[in-house]
Amino acid sequence: DTGVSQDPRHKITKRGQNVTFRCDPISEHNRLYWYRQTLGQGPEFLTYFQNEAQLEKSRLLSDRFSAERPKGSFSTLEIQRTEQGDSAMYLCASSLAYQLGVLNTEAFFGQGTRLTVV
Amino acid sequence: AQKVTQAQTEISVVEKEDVTLDCVYETRDTTYYLFWYKQPPSGELVFLIRRPSFDEQNEISGRYSWNFQKSTSSFNFTITASQVVDSAVYFCAGGIDNFNKFYFGSGTKLNVKP
Numbered sequence: 001d002t003g004v005s006q007d008p009r010h011k012i013t014k015r016g017q018n019v020t021f022r023c024d025p026i027s028e029h030n031r032l033y034w035y036r037q038t039l040g041q042g043p044e045f046l047t048y049f050q051n052e053a054q055l056e057k058s059r060l061l062s063d064r065f066s067a068e069r070p071k072g073s074f075s076t077l078e079i080q081r082t083e084q085g086d087s088a089m090y091l092c093a094s095s096l097a098y099q100l101g102v103l104n105t106e107a108f109f110g111q112g113t114r115l116t117v118v
Numbered sequence: 119a120q121k122v123t124q125a126q127t128e129i130s131v132v133e134k135e136d137v138t139l140d141c142v143y144e145t146r147d148t149t150y151y152l153f154w155y156k157q158p159p160s161g162e163l164v165f166l167i168r169r170p171s172f173d174e175q176n177e178i179s180g181r182y183s184w185n186f187q188k189s190t191s192s193f194n195f196t197i198t199a200s201q202v203v204d205s206a207v208y209f210c211a212g213g214i215d216n217f218n219k220f221y222f223g224s225g226t227k228l229n230v231k232p
Contacts, residue, residue: 003162033219042122042209042222043163056219089161106153107220109163 004110006092012116013082020078021113025094032075033107034067035091036060043091049075050097082117089114120145122212124223131200132231139195139226141210147171152186152193153211153220163209169193200230 005024013019025032030051035043046065047057051072061067064082069075079086093107121144131137143152154166167177169186177184181198197204207227211220 035220040224042211042224043220044222045219048219091163093163106165106168108165109155111160111162114161 004092004094004108006090006110006113008113009111010114010116012118015082015084015117017082018078018080019082019115020076021090021092021115023075023077023092023094023110025074025092026096026108027073029094029096029108030072031095031097031104032069033093033095034075034077035093035109037089037091037112038087046077079115082115084117087115087117120147120150120212120221122210122221122223124210124226126226127224128227128229130229130231133202134199136196136198137200137228137230139197139208139210139228141193141195141223142191143193143210143212144191145212147214150212150214153213154184154193154195155209155211155222157207157209157225159206166195197228200228202230202232204228205230 007022011019033048034046036046037043045058046061047067049069052069064080067077089112091109091112093109095105095107097104123142150171152169155163157163167184174186174188183196186193207225209225210223213220
């Protein structure tokens with residue numbers, strides 16, 4: 001396992017369509033994060049999972065967005081009824097948090113999925 | 119609320135010059151962590167350093183060094199003898215370290231010319 005893998009790398013979709021992205025974290029990592037990055041800006045936190053549990057969601061994550069991590073391994077991020085404002089790079093990251101939550105390794109990021117809504 | 123300010127949008131230097139990237143992190147948290155990430159054109163964010171707020175010692179790693187001053191909320195990053203491969207966007211970020219929920223700055227694009 002060489003790192004966090006995201007698929008697809010690029011997605012072009014028409015406004016109103018649904019899209020789904022996949023993230024495969026580093027295998028032993030129990031935490032998984034989704035970030036969104038628009039052009040010229042830093043990434044913004046969307047949500048994160050501890051194993052299969054989704055523990056926090058940003059208010060940026062509207063009702064059209066849903067993320068899952070059903071078996072505590074890979075994760076999917078779905079956007080329904082896409083809008084032009086959804087065009088961005090969607091970044092996934094993973095890290096290892098130890099049992100007591102005291103120590104958390106640094107996050108390793110994938111290369112992202114670039115979404116263009118036309 | 120947390121705020122990360124990277125005032126330098128873009129910097130251009132000639133190879134072998136030293137360059138400093140500025141970062142200011144504002145927060146009401148008494149304990150926090152600061153990070154620097156590098157984003158090359160390929161897109162992935164590459165971790166460079168994590169520094170807790172209770173450790174103000176400067177750190178050096180090869181050509182990279184970091185200067186953290188809690189009194190001014192600054193966490194500056196210096197590249198010594200820059201190389202073309204250093205060209206990238208560099209992000210400063212801050213957060214509480216029990217999970218990697220970062221607040222990122224808007225990034226500084228570094229262009230190192232041969």
